[in-house]
Amino acid sequence: MRICACAPDPVSISPITSENTLAVFICRYLFRRSLARLEIRVQKVIPALKRTLVGLDETARVRYMRQDNIPGDNVGRTALFAEQARNSVGHFLSPGEIDGTAKLVSYRSLHLYSQLAVVTTAKAEILAAFEKTTPDYYIAAALIGALIAILATSLITTRFWQKRITEALAQSEARYRATFDQAAIGISYTSLDGSHIELNAKVSQMLGYTREELRGIAISHVFHPEDLPKVMEERRRLVLGEAQSVLQELRYVRRDLSVGWVNRSVSLVRDPVGRLDYFVAVVQDITVHKQLQNALRLCEERLRGIVGSALQGSVTLDSRRRIVTFNPAAEEIFGYRADEVMNLPADFLVPPRLTANYLAHMKVLLSGNYGSDTYPRKARVTVLRKDGSERKLETSFSRHSSEIGAFITLLLVDITPQLMAERRLRQLSAAIQQSPVAIIITDLGGNIEYVNPHFTEQSGYSFEEVRGRNPRLMKSGETSASEYKRLWQLISSGHEWAGELRNRKKNGELLWEFVRIMPILSDEGAAINYMAVKEDITQRKASELRERIEQEQILHNARLIDMGEMAAALAHELNQPLMAIVNYAGVVERLLTTDAPDRQRLQQILTYIKEDASRGGRILWWMRDFVRKRESQREPADINGVVRSVVRLTQIAARASDVSIEMAFAEEISELPIDRVQIEQVLFNLIGNGIEAMGSVAGERRLEIATESSEATNELRVSVRDRGCGLPDRIAMDVFSPFFTTKPGGMGLGLSICRGIVEAHGGRIWAVPNDHGGTTFYFSLPLARQLT
Ligand SMILES: Nc1ncnc2c1ncn2[C@@H]1O[C@H](COP(=O)(O)OP(=O)(O)OP(=O)(O)O)[C@@H](O)[C@H]1O
Ligand SMILES: [Mg+2]
Structure with a gap:
């Protein structure tokens, strides 16, 4: 059982102390021994006890019984309260609901004694004993007196200690309140149904609501919807006793709808009899920490990304x-x-x-x-x-x-x-520096950015003199404006130009240069510079000229020799028209001696004379044309015509050797840019060799000359076919070599001159033995492309 304690104010009831116990003891004694008979005195000694009787029941809840101190008041005015701690809201228990209350009621019905009471399960026995006791009034009076004295003393002591306890309690309460209110962490109490009962300032500050607003509001209202399942799970575990407390990180939603993070530890509080009572949560705002953590993680990920990529x-x-x-x-x-x-x-x-x-x-x-x-x-x-x-x-x-x-x-x-690139660059740079050709690099506007040392050597200009200037300062004026235009068109469209330019040195001398100009391209393929590589070919040009002159001299000499060889035949040929003219002149003379010359006959003879004279004149013209000294020049010419004119000239020699010449021409041959006299010289030699080859051969002496064009090889082919002695295999390879001859009076130059001329025209020359004796010599000239 629990013992009753008396207290003037039930609100300040404290746990039972020894003093309380004493007081209770006294109460009990008083109760047991004297209560029924010394009621008036008791009332006088301790009026404070008139109002209230207080006890703690088995569940440690304070129970007190109050009764208005009106003598003769009946039991119906007695009330018994059950109260929990500091909460004044309790509920009445009717007397019958408490063990032993029936006895209590019967004692309280003695209203003068009813200030003191014990609610106890043992009370029945005690009361029974009391009832049976026959009190000795005097002893009882003495005892009561003593007891009252003791009781008074005890009461005073009790009140003193109660005051101290009350003060201590108030201090403790104040301390607790201050701690609760000013705690750096949030503390909240929530009911089992999940609504806030009480919370401290930190929680309200975190959430942006006032405490009043939050009281009664469900916690689901303040947690992030995605974290609510975690909250429910936490409650489930606590309620089922799977955990004493649960700690987890949760997101909350502030009043301004911003989201924060808390570290939340929740435990469940039970009442003294073990029933679920409420939840206590301690929350720590870790939003900043989380933000830092996130920022750090982001930073780390970014760093990882940067380092990784x-x-x-x-x-x-x-x-x-x-x-x-x-x-x-x-x-x-x-x-x-x-x-x-x-x-x-x-x-x-x-x-x-x-x-x-x-x-x-x-x-x-x-x-x-x-x-x-x-x-x-x-x-x-x-x-x-x-x-x-x-x-x-x-x-x-x-x-x-x-x-x-x-x-x-x-x-x-x-x-x-x-x-490696630097090294290659150094090598290239050294190569350019040491290059035996002049190199100029300009910007896209043609302004000189670099020249190599050989440029200075070649032109006489130092780099400083030409830096930023245009290479046209070296122009001689001999190259046409249209050629320069073509050059610029080519290089500005990304192509290369190459050609020979006559330029002028710083000292005014002219020089021939073979120049290649090309754009220097960037990685993207765009031109960033132009580079000109210039080779001084003045010497080469001079020697080429000399060679050409010599060559022409040789050819001329060869033609003179040919002509010399044909001299007898030509003289014979020329003699014929001259003799004819002489004869015709004699006839004219005779006719003129008559009185009436036949004018018609005279006219006829004069026509013959004119024709023969012309024939002789033509022979002389051909001879003169063939042997005259001339510069090489190429002009478009009809090859068939060239063949015809050579045959006309060689026909004389052919006839002298009893050789017939036949010609077969390809139709529609376009004109070719050739050196006509040189090609005539080739034909002259081939025809001459053919006639000579048939000189000692019995049978028909026929020379066939044909032209044909081949689209397959894109060339024009001329053949000279004889029925002569033929070309033995052993010498076939040598006949085109200079000075190779099998003829006693031959020089062995004819075919080598032919090869030189044909190859200079971009063609070739070769010999093939005929199936039935004799040889065919061929030479070809390129059709479509420009002859070099
Ligand atoms: N149609 C031919 N048939 C057979 N052999 C030939 C014929 N043409 C040339 N040859 C041979 O090739 C040689 C070289 O001929 P090439 O015309 O170069 O010199 P050549 O005729 O001997 O003397 P020349 O300098 O007077 O022409 C000849 O000596 C001859 O042996
Ligand atoms: Mg010859």
Whole structure:
């Protein structure tokens, strides 16, 4: 059972102390022994007790019984309250609802004694004993007196201690309240149905609601909808007793709809009899922490992204030179995968001959004493790849330290290709500098940006004199404006121009240059510069000219010789018309001696004379034309016509040798730009050789000359077919060599001259034995393309 204690004010009831116990004891004694008979005195001694009797029941809830102190008041005015702690809201219990209350009621019905009472299950026995006791009035009076004295003393003591306790309680309460209100963390009490009962200032501040607004509001209102399942689960576990408390990170929604984070620890409070009562939650706002965490994570991800996708290799080493990061670009540089090298000391990435230097460098780097000339922040280093090859890297170092030691991060750029390109550039640059041809580089406007030393040598201009100027300052004026226009059109459309230009040196001398001008293209294919490569061909031109003159002289001589050889036949040929003219003149003379000359006959004879004279004149013209000294010149000519004119001339010699000449011409042959006299000379030689080859041969002496064009080979072919002695195999290869002859009086120059002329025209010459004796000589000339 629990013991009753008396108190003037039930609100300030305290747990039972020894004093209370004493008071209770006294009460009990008083009750047991004297209550029924000394009621008036008791009432007088302790009037405070008139109002209230207080006890704690089995569940530690305060129960007090109040009764208006009106003598003779009946039981119907008695009330028994049950109250919980500080809450004045309780409920009445009718007397019958408490064990032993019936007895109590019967004692309270003695209204003068009813200020003191004990609610007890043992009360029945006690009361029974009391009822049976026959009190000794005097003893009882004495005892009552003593007891009252003791009771008074006890009451005073009790009140003193109660006051102290009350004060302590008030202080404690104030402290608790202050702690609750000013706590740096949020504290909230929520009912079992999930609504706020009470919360502190921190919670209200976090959520942006006033405390009043939050009281009674469901917690689901303030948590993020996505986190509500977590909240429900937490409640379920607590209610089912699966956990004493649950700690988790949750998002909440503030009044302004912004979202924050809390670290929330919740536990369930039960009432003294173990029934679920309410939840206590302690919440810590971790929004800033979360934001920082997110920012850090983002930062880290971004950093990872940057390092991962960086074109630069990135390798981080710890204080023991072990590899802790190795990005994809580093994998590319070293040829190792990151997982192959992770946590290994990086020493194996350095060629063994450089290990000592590398170790010294790393030591300095790790100590942080770098940045000097000896140990700079950037360096070119040589590394060893997985395949054993070496690479040159441009490396920059940075040191950073953490609680677990120093780290070195190396940013690496493979400069091997760059170095190779530099080397190639140096080689090219040296080649250009040393080049035996003049090189000019201009911008797109034609302004000179660079000339090599040979340019100065060739033109007489120094670089300083031509820098920024246009190469036209060297123009001689001999090249046509249209050619310059063509040049610019070509190079500005990305093509190359090549040709011979007559230019003028600084000293005024003229020079011939073979010039190639081409655009220099960027990686994107756009022209960024023009480059001209100029070769001085003045000497070559002069010697070519000399050669040509000599060649022409040789050809001329050859023609003279040919003509000499034909002289007899020509003289014979020329003699014929001359003799005819003489004869005709005699006839005319005779006719004129008659009185009446036959004028018609005279007219006829004069016509014959004219014809023969013309014939003789033509022979002389051909001879003169063939042997005259002349410069080589090419003009469009009809090959069939050329053949005809040569045959006319050689017919005379042919007839003398009893050789007939037949011609077969291809139709519709376009004119070709040829040196007519030279081609005539070729035909002259071939026909002459053919006639000579048939000189000692019996049978028909026929020379066939034919022209044909071949589209397949795109050439015009001329053949001279004889029925002569033929060309033995053993000499077939030699006949085109100069001075090869099988003829006693021959010079052996005819065919070699033919080859020279034909090849100069871009054609070729060859001989084929005929099936039935004799030889056919062919030469060809290109049809479509320009002859060189
Ligand atoms: N139609 C031919 N049939 C057989 N042999 C030939 C014929 N044409 C040339 N030859 C041979 O080729 C040689 C070289 O001929 P080429 O015309 O070059 O010199 P050549 O006729 O001997 O003397 P020339 O300088 O007076 O012409 C001849 O000596 C001859 O042996
Ligand atoms: Mg010959």
